[in-house]
Amino acid sequence: MTKTLLHPELQPLRDQLGEIVKELHDLAIQTGNNDLGNTVSDLRIRLNEPFMFVIVGEVKAGKSSFVNALLATGREIAKVAPQPMTDTIQQILYGEEEVITEINPHLKKIYLPVEILREIAIVDTPGTNTIIEHHQEITEKFIPYSDLIVFVFEAKNPYRQSSWEFFDYVNAEWRRKVIFVLQQKDLLDEKDLEINLQGVREQAVKKGMEAPKVFAVSAKQEQEGLTEQSGFGPLRDYIRENITGGQAPLLKMINNVDTAVNISERIGEGIHLRRAQWEADIAFREDIRETLDAQEAKSHKQVDILVENLLAGYDRITLKKEQELRSGLSFFSLLKRSISGVFSKKQSAKEWLEGLSGELENDLNAELSKKLNEGVVDLADSIQQMAKMIDLKIRNSETILKNDHELFSEIAERRENILRELQDAFTNFVQNTENFRDASLFPDKQALTPNLAAGGGIAAIGVILMAVTNGMVFDITGGLLTGVGLIFAGVTTSLKRRKIMAGYEEEVNNSRLKIEEEVSEKLKLYISNLKKRIDHNFRRFDQLLEQESKNLQQIEDTHQKVRNDLDQINSRLDEQR
Known part of the structure; x- marks a missing residue:
């Protein structure tokens, strides 16, 4: 019969150590590393060996x-x-x-x-x-x-x-x-x-x-x-x-505790890297959100500038025509035009008004097309630069936990795979023109969508924006011209100057308000929807971060308990030395 080597006062410590190693084994299992789990399992078996x-x-x-x-x-x-x-x-x-x-x-x-x-x-x-x-x-x-x-x-x-x-x-x-x-x-x-x-x-x-x-x-x-x-x-x-x-029983227990501490420290170092990687990924993700938010604010500001420039051009043209109309609708001017229309080849009042309406149309088309082109080019360039910036941020995201890590290689590899998928998905996203069209905003403007065979993806965003804004603005101004035309049509039968001017001013103001509201609202909504579409590419990465947050908290809590228990048993063993 083998004699009992363990001193009675050490038996409770051995029992306590057995419980700690069991917790350490659970912790090793949580790491997902089979080799580490086997190491701790063997340690549990060997606690009672000589x-x-x-x-x-x-x-x-x-x-x-x-x-x-x-x-x-x-x-x-x-x-x-x-x-x-x-x-x-x-x-x-x-x-x-x-x-x-x-x-x-x-x-x-x-x-x-x-x-x-x-x-x-x-x-x-x-x-x-x-x-x-x-x-x-x-x-x-x-x-x-x-x-x-x-x-x-x-x-x-x-x-x-x-x-x-x-x-x-x-x-x-x-x-x-x-x-x-x-x-x-x-x-x-x-x-x-x-x-x-x-x-x-x-x-x-x-x-x-x-x-x-x-x-x-x-x-x-x-x-x-x-x-x-x-x-x-x-x-x-x-x-x-x-x-x-x-001394053997005490030394054996001290060595076992040292081994448990060593394993715990290795796990702790790995957890520290996991936490650092998670924090870096959170910072990266927040940086992406801030980039998108900043771009949204910048693009909204560019839309405001575009609309201001449109309205400035609109106001200049319509005010000039208002002055011409006001001058031309004076009693003597109309009388002169009426008489001239009967006795000479000079313009009649009707012809003059038709000419004024045509000039208004041509001047508005030229002015607003120029302003739209300038504003849309700036807006499209800004969005394209933002997409390139996000792509660069994805490619340069910081990797702290390597896929050859001793304990957490599987976790690091899973992160690497999801990040690679994100990079590929975003690259495909910016190369697909359909991601930058928004039929829900402009359901009746599909005929205006250009042939983009020569270029696609985000590079086509300027063409798309130009098509929808041109169509939208000139629909509004077309309504203005129709209204003005109806007002002018009644001039030959009624020379109520004040009523005609009031009608012109009302049509101009209504169209101005539509340009301000509809162009601004729809472009800003387009930009916000585009931001959501870009952000949607990160959904799997976000799920990874959310799950990793929960897993980290759980493993950190378990690790902290094991560390505390090991510190306690070390203190009690010091009393036995």
Whole structure:
């Protein structure tokens, strides 16, 4: 029966840690990252396992011989082979009877009735430099659950690059407790051995370790009974004083908490990037809205200017004709024209009025066409520039969360796909002329829609605006001319000057009001509808932002709780140290 190693006061802490890791697992699942979820799931399983030694190093460094000598069973537990024949990790644990269980093709558990295994488990890993596929990958997957990592080097050459690169991974990613063992020291003289021991110490310090522990051993000498020379004595003393002498349960729990904190920090860093990306996207989206709002205000102002210019031209022409009419309708002028019409070829009053009406029509057409063309060109150019600006903003939107992110690559990729769809949709939108027509505003002007075969998309907006505004304005002025014509037609039968002038002024004022109201109202409505159509391209992106806001809040709340719980259990563990 295996004795209970956990002190009674630590049991509640272990139970609490189990609950925290369960919450951490839920958090990992929320990230959508399967690898992280598996890592935390494995951590939950290993909470109740013994203190774990993970033996790492290059092939041929003597790892298996080291393990066999450390266990001192008098037999070969970890297989020693001249070549890396397998990519199997061997986890050696205490058991009342010797049992070998294959967990999966890459993990084998060996249970042995060896006393030291009551408090520690030993993991013999493939070499860091082996060419066999998956060796380093499966070793890295075991590192997060280790309590002590033993780096085994060949005493003759402890400077091989692959081992130190693996150390960088262990030290940077998981900050595990590490000791260094120079194996096969019997192959070096004392002077060279001391040089290499010091070299390993200096290399470890250079990489950020404080007071690194470095041991020189010979598994061969230990197994031959030369225990004084083998160097295993100081190593066993270190293990006894720091681990097996009652410290293992507490150290194991501290390491588990450190692993949980590490995972939590990694998730926190990813969440921070997600939040930064969401905020950048919100700012981008708000910038688009502000651009559209600013363009709408600018375009409305341009419509006001266009209408003002139209009215100025309209007023100048109609006032001039009003003055001519007023002068021509004087008693003597009419009498003169009437007599001239009878006794000469000069214009009669009727002919004069018809000529005046024709001049009014021609002058209005020339003046208003010019003003419309100038105003519509400015308005169309402004809208086209706005569309180009929005297209550029979409293309240059800031990407903070990359699609190769360790945890949130799927989320980043989904965002990237939606942004690409947005870019394509907007490009198609501005290239499609139909998006800039608005039949609902001008249902009776379809015949005025020009043939746009020579150019399409947003480039056609000036032609469209010119067609609808020309048609609208000249319908209004056409009504004016019809009304004036009817007034003038009665002059030959009635010379009521005041009534004629009042009728002319009324027709002019009514038409002026229609130009001011209808041109302004319909153009502004057209611009507002166009703004909505442009904004509609962002609907999927908006849905993404809305969903991401909810997801972020949920994952941030869970993460904050896990962090608080880990801080609390760390404080309680500090009291036990």
